[in-house]
Amino acid sequence: MTALSTFIDNLPILTIVTFLPLVGAAFILMTRGEAQVVARQSRYVALWTTLLTFLLSLVIWFQFENGTANFQFEERLDWLPQYRISYHMGVDGISMLFVILSTFLTPLCILASWDSIQKLVREYMIAFLVLETMMVGMFCAMDMVLFYVFFEGVLIPMFLIIGVWGGGRRVYSAFKFFLYTLTGSVLLLVALLAMYFQVGSTDIPDLMAAKFSRDMQLWLWLGMFASFAVKVPMWPVHTWLPDAHVDAPTAGSVILAGVLLKMGGYGFLRFSVPMLPEASEYFTPLVFGLSLVAVIYTSLVALVQTDMKKLIAYSSVAHMGFVTIGIFALNQQAVEGAIFQMLSHGVVSAALFLCVGVVYDRLHTRDIDRYGGLVNNMPRYAFAFMVFMLASVGLPGTSGFVGEFLVLTGTFQMNSSVALLAATGVVLGAAYMLYLYRRVVYGELTKTDVKAMVDLEPREIAILAPIIVVVMWMGIYPMAFLDVMDASVAHLLRNYHDALATRAAEIAPLGSSLLAWVW
């Protein structure tokens, strides 16, 4: 037993989890034979690889030590020693659960694409496996260059997934997605280079320890903001999201909403706040303003959508608005709430897109008006959709409540007006989701093509059932997740406030006058 645990302790588990999907991709590349056979084998290899990756990633969770803010499972290899760039991996309470989120969703995506993807199956599965490597690597990376490679690397498979296997105006959407995010990323790169030239290292802990002058912080912060805000997405750089979702295949939307959007929030927590505390404080009103617009504006836009995926895409923007508010409210409840909300939104929005996929596979339309009365012939589907709809609405007992509630609790302590305005999202969110559910699921079953739809098949149950369990678990016993992040968030906040306190001692008059002006 001890021998086994020592063996496990010494395994480079993060590297294994990160690159295992690439191994699967290599296997798929080697398959030969008729198109049918290749497709079948690719599917199975992808499924087993991602399942194994998920199981291994659970080892990370089980071995994770909760009470500490230190990075765990650290690995370090020299990469470009002359530039002090290394292959440095590690997770803390902020990033660990995102790794699990990524590995949890990927096998579900493979299953969701089982029948609906019929062309270039091999390439599709490879794209997904590469995507998984990039996502997991991004959350584990502790070196800025490594982070950037993964962060950008995600774009390529996603761009292909939308552009090749999408529908509708897929090329337009793919380019819009790519250009929006790339424009932001270029500015992030500039910021990262500037930091490197000052500090002389690309190691994230080194950068966290470094102090940047106030002016420099402001510019660096804006550079990062350009990239992270597009990813989140924050209003007004959100318009790529509805298009990308509408034209992406179901599984593409799942990863997009489930994991890719979280990269922005994660970036804020990993870079902006710890490395640039003064700038973070300075720009808080900007973030609050944009997030509040996101919550209210996009909720209203969601209300009038006629396309299911677009509606859920807009709801994502609104929900992510809570996340950015929470991150920049910068107290324990708000930040934990923001992380929890990201995890919750990760599973719930993924599930909602899967639900759309279920009916899209049957009727090949996302037009809400073409449906109606599904509860009559698809009761199981109606139940699953109901659970996710309620989680999206933030009903207590589901995951959606905990995040929203903690964010608002924390935000209220800092600024009650912001909390008041954000809380209107609670009402609006209920309005558009219930309205959607009513039009799709309730009502008389009149349309002949809808009558012909059959209830969930075992494969679809296997996809949705685990998510239902997770959603309820997160809602009823959220401590399992909050305990993980507790120490790391406390540490983040302590450093942030310490940094502000030293700054205040140095240049109190300037800072306070600027703040007074901003507020």
Next chain:
Amino acid sequence: MLVAAVFLPLLGAFVAGFFGRLIGDRASHIVTCLGVGLASLAAIFTFYDVAIAGHSQVVNLTTFLSSGTFEAQWALRFDTLSAVMVMTVTTVSTLIHIYAVGYMSHDDSQPRFMAYLSLFTFAMLMLVTADNLVQMFFGWEGVGLVSYLLIGFWFKKPSANAAAIKAFIVNRIGDFGFLLGIFAIYFLFDAVSFDVIFGAAEGKADAEVTFFGIHAHALTITCILLFVGAMGKSAQLFLHTWLPDAMEGPTPVSALIHAATMVTAGVFLVARMSPLFEYAPTALTVVTVIGALTAFFAATIGCVQNDIKRIIAYSTCSQLGYMFFACGVSAYQAGIFHLMTHAWFKALLFLSAGSVIHAMSAEQDIRKMGGIWRLIPVTFTVMMIGNLALTGIPFFAGYFSKDMVLEAAHAAGTGAGNYAFALGITAAFLTSFYSWRLTFLTFFGSPRANHHTMEHVHESPLVMTIPLGLLALGAVFAGFLGYDLFVGEGRAEFWRGAIVVLESQDSIARVHEHHPAILIKYLPLIVSLGGLGLAYLMYIKRPDLPGRLAAAFPGVYQFLLNKWYFDELYDFLFVKNAFRLGRLFWKGGDTGIIDRFGPDGLSAATGVFARRLALVQSGYLYHYAFAMIVGLAAIVSWFVFGRAG
């Protein structure tokens, strides 16, 4: 025992909900009725143990939420207040479960219905036994959810779906206030569990805060926020519009959720938070004014409606107003007492209305009934009992509780108290009028239904009439039995701190000390008899009078018939504008501005620029040669002049 009282209904709901199709209707009936039945036995025992024998306790289950200093437990709090609520909820719920077995016997998704009823009971129990505000909010939203599901139970009807969404969203508006109230409490007390808050309440009596840019007395603003939540759930004026529409749900639902239990959660909230409200006199005034207005307003509408269930719904709304203004004058015990008696007689009224509807082949319009009392004697009798209790005829349940509410309002001696008393007395007159109007139109006079319907009029089966009989017993005796404990001499011993009233504001004590004038004491009874007389005159003696009155005052009649035009107003102000704004932001904002000048504009500009640039590459050698010469000339010039300068 305590845990069983709360979780047995959940177990029943789970089994019937997920395995209902497998085990069939009968087994689903048994398992859900057994769940709540056993829970109610446990609840009666608990009531005895907690309220009578005095063993209050808190059962801690596990941590729900903990983040920084924020901490909320999953816990069951049993003091007198929650014991009263648990007993009322489980016993009424059990009777309604049994009734539903008969009432829904022709429906094809009975397991689902029974599961929802049990799930509701569980959520309601979580609400009333909560030991902190977060768990209370869990129950609060839980009952809202099941209410939504049950209003929309017949999901093929568009009107049912619309009503369900409306209920959920209007409730959410209230919940928005409740949530902010929770945040404000955490801000003030650094805690959300009741013991901590209540212990620190007095110390915060003079605290002031700035919320939303308004500098104000901390507890006042907090209590008003909580009251907004209560207004949503308990359908008080401005947030009442969902309740009448909620009658789209099956009748047992109306009885259980929209009369006896869920809608009283707001009253429960105010009573539970009495240690805070006591230090916020302005908030109490708001509660009193809104409560009294609702009592009056809903009663006026009740007088002209024709749908049997809607009349009772407005009656519920109005009675909830009584409970609120009781709390508003610090007579929380009277409010809860009225809540308890009301649960019995209002559930009885709804279920007998259901029995009438059942007998009349699903007819709900009282103008199309009449002359059936001989045909359904049991239903008639129990409905009469319900009416007598509601209208406060001596020695029926409502007499004790409603009179105490009105006397307390009068004894409070404040402006708001007198205002509430005046509106309460007026509403009592109207209550009596509409109740007897309903009775006379439904049961007496000549039959106005077609003979086909009349031939089918039949008494309901035993599975429905037995619960009716038991509820009728409650409607007769609940007031008499509870009076001394709830609001009489034994009240201090009974409540034991579950409700906190400052001595200077104790209006119930004043009622007992200074016996009110004879006129005040008998005024409710007098107006009640007056209402009976007027209804008798208009609907038995001179059936032509109502039509002539309506014709003589068309404005008033239309105003009341259209429910003070609240629905139209809200639709115009909020619903239409929300959609209009949504379209504007989408087409105007996203497509018209952001995309047009953002990505699409840039890519179009790039395209134009590239095409212009492409023109330069004409392929003619002399073009290139020309360009080179010009370029060379420019560079040379720059070197010569630029450097010289």
